[in-house]
Amino acid sequence: MTGSLRCVGLGPGDPELITRKAERLIRAARIIAYPAPIGAASFARSIAAELIHPDSVEIPIEIPMQVEQFAALKAYDTAAIEITGHLERGNDVVVLCQGDPFFYGSFIYLFERIEGRFDIEVVPGVTSMTACAAAALQPLCGRIETLTVVPAMLPEEDLGGRIRSAEPFVVIKVGRHIGKIRRLLDRLDRLDGAVFVSHASLPHQSLTPLQDAPDPAPYFSTVIVPGSKLLAVR
């Protein structure tokens, strides 16, 4: 009998936004893996810290930052080997993932390396996207609106193509791309009503009209641009 792999979405950062199911699985886990940028604390682990059993075996997936994509993928190769080793010996493994595992989640890299060979369960979590909307008291989308979600690191032309005819849209992982986004929104006449939110649900959460946002912005920040069918309430 091989073990089961469960990936639990942890939500945007506030430990209270962990679901009851994720809480139960983390408390019961004795082997826990999570992404851990080399040289920095693991954000995922910090969200779940109070729920992790002190006798747990921990598998930090050590992701080199600020280097080429290739090195990050190698880290997932290594982690997949370690995790599948545990699963083959019949041990269950819980993987932590901030936000939701399948919505721009780091778990996807691991999933692609393990899928099909073991029993896998994914527990969805609150995305930072809806946590940002809640923090800003800004409805994201409703009724017959189409929502578009774009990652900020897209080249300016691609980004423009994606949002040119978009109704409400959200730009995620804003970081150092904020200047480009502001320029683009200004050109498309969508700056008005655009809200910038960083670190939603955390003590250092910050929100401001996009015009007043810092440049560079934190990596974990989001721009919400309301549509016209829903009233833009702020």
Added chain:
Amino acid sequence: MTGSLRCVGLGPGDPELITRKAERLIRAARIIAYPAPIGAASFARSIAAELIHPDSVEIPIEIPMQVEQFAALKAYDTAAIEITGHLERGNDVVVLCQGDPFFYGSFIYLFERIEGRFDIEVVPGVTSMTACAAAALQPLCGRIETLTVVPAMLPEEDLGGRIRSAEPFVVIKVGRHIGKIRRLLDRLDRLDGAVFVSHASLPHQSLTPLQDAPDPAPYFSTVIVPGSKLLAVR
């Protein structure tokens, strides 16, 4: 002193996918409002049922179904008056909302009627969209992909315009529109890999390739169409 209004997202249906924060607020609430289609049980209330204090005052927002939009809006007018009455008398009110309140959530109707006059907090919840992806073991979006979310009730031409050049996309609230969606996806050559999920996270959850989905489909059902940049894993 007026009371506070808190809207809590309940997630897709499994009571274990309620967040710890929503659980705490619902348990503490003594005035609780929720949408309740006339002639049917309230889905939102059913998710939170075990957490509702027996002495709570309950305010069902009685939404007439299958009639023109106008009657539903009247129901929110009436509920807003009742809820603001409680708030003005200094009582706190908790509003239940399945999924996430600001992601196609019913709470938006109430919010538009109350916003600006009282202390309002929105607690984000797990969306049915990511719960469907988790159930299907199908990553939604990752890396530099753009995600598009479209409501199924859009006219065929509008729907086609929205998804024609979309990378991964999700069609929500499929219901009786499934024939139209299947036709459209066939024409756009996106039927392959499209997954149909209904009642994600509930005991009667069902998932199947879109080709094999029932027509009409349940209202609470979703079609996930993977992009090409992420491997379409099934």
